[in-house]
Amino acid sequence: MNRMINSSGKSSFEVFNLGTGNGFTVLEVIHAFERVSGVKLNYQFVDRRPGDTEKVWADTRFANEELGWKVEKSLDEMMLSAWNWEKALAAKKNS
DSSP: OHHHHHTSSSSSOOOOOOSSOOOHHHHHHHHHHHHHHOOOOOOOOOOOOOTOOOOOOOOHHHHHHHHOOOOOHHHHHHHHHHHHHHHHHHHTTOO
C-alpha cells in the first residue's frame, strides 16, 4: 500500500505473486491438511483429465526483490491457518 500511496512503484499498478516459489503436490497438501486438522479426507487416485495442468506455482522473484518478501510459514502452518479460518467462518455462519 505504501508503494501506491507514495507512488514509489515501478508503474501505476503492480502485481506481486506471493508464495514459496516452490510447488506442492496435491498429495502433499492433502497429507498436510490431514496432519493439522485430524480430519481424514476421502480421496482417490485417478487419471489426469484432459487440460489438467501438470505443474504450476508462483514466480515470487519480483516480490522477493521489490518487497523483500519471504515465506515465514511451513505448509503445515499454512494448512492449519486456513483450517482455523474456515472453522471460524462456519461458526460465525451457524451462530
